Amino acid sequence: MSIKRKKANLILGMVLSITFLITSIALAAGPRAIRKYPISDHGVLELNVPNSWKGDIHKPQKDVPPTIIFSPKKGNDFQVLITVLWDKIGEQGFNSQDKIRTYVQEDGQKILPKAVETKLLVQQMRGVNNTGYFFSLTDKAPNPGEFRYMTRGGMAVGNLLLNVTILYRVKDSEFVKDALSVLREAKQSAK
Numbered sequence: 001m002s003i004k005r006k007k008a009n010l011i012l013g014m015v016l017s018i019t020f021l022i023t024s025i026a027l028a029a030g031p032r033a034i035r036k037y038p039i040s041d042h043g044v045l046e047l048n049v050p051n052s053w054k055g056d057i058h059k060p061q062k063d064v065p066p067t068i069i070f071s072p073k074k075g076n077d078f079q080v081l082i083t084v085l086w087d088k089i090g091e092q093g094f095n096s097q098d099k100i101r102t103y104v105q106e107d108g109q110k111i112l113p114k115a116v117e118t119k120l121l122v123q124q125m126r127g128v129n130n131t132g133y134f135f136s137l138t139d140k141a142p143n144p145g146e147f148r149y150m151t152r153g154g155m156a157v158g159n160l161l162l163n164v165t166i167l168y169r170v171k172d173s174e175f176v177k178d179a180l181s182v183l184r185e186a187k188q189s190a191k
Contacts, residue, residue: 037068039188042086042160046187050178053080070179078168078175079147080182085161095156097131104133104154111152116140127184130156134164134180138171151176158188 030050037045037057047068049055054073059066070080087094101122108120115137122135134153142148147167155162166179 037066037084039066039084039086039160042084043158043188043190045084045157045160045162046189047082047182048185049182072175077170078166078173078179080175080179081165081167082183083163085163086159095154095159095161097133097156100131100154100156100161101133104135104152107152108135108137111137111150114140125153125155125180125184127155127157127186129158129187130184132156132162132183136176149173151179153183155183155186157186160188162186 030052032048032050035047035049035055037047039045045068049070052073053070055068055070057066057068065083065085068082068084070082072078093099101124105120105122108122112118112120116139117137120135120137122133125132125134132153132155134151136149136151139146139148139150147169149168149171151164151166151168153164155164162183164179164183166176168175
């Protein structure tokens, strides 16, 4: 076999492997669908959510930001709460990377005393059109029926800030990866 042929076979093998890997990652959570949530005076929030999740939008009062709550259609292994925030006072850079990082860092420091962990590790997540930060902590003493693990963070999406709390029962849960993927792919569109 010629060297050119060997190189071509090697390249083909690599392309097929990468294609398989990308497809596997995309299908890991199962089928997904875009769900649209109207946000008063701020267009529509589009989230690419696993079909195995159920979701409701909760808005207790007119001037209170809505919270979208996801959970499995069966069981209670996790809960994802996404509160949609927007600038109400004309603050410059309301959802800038620096402000989100500071917000997430301060949020984590408040929770850290009740956690198993002694240091807070804030990580960056880059989305398709957005950037955010998150941390994960373990509850020292959860009450019966409560979730032991939590991931919290914030993600800029258009002129919105998505404040997310992911609660789950199993460490290194796939639900966390799925929820972070939902955030990374989030979009804001006009009505």
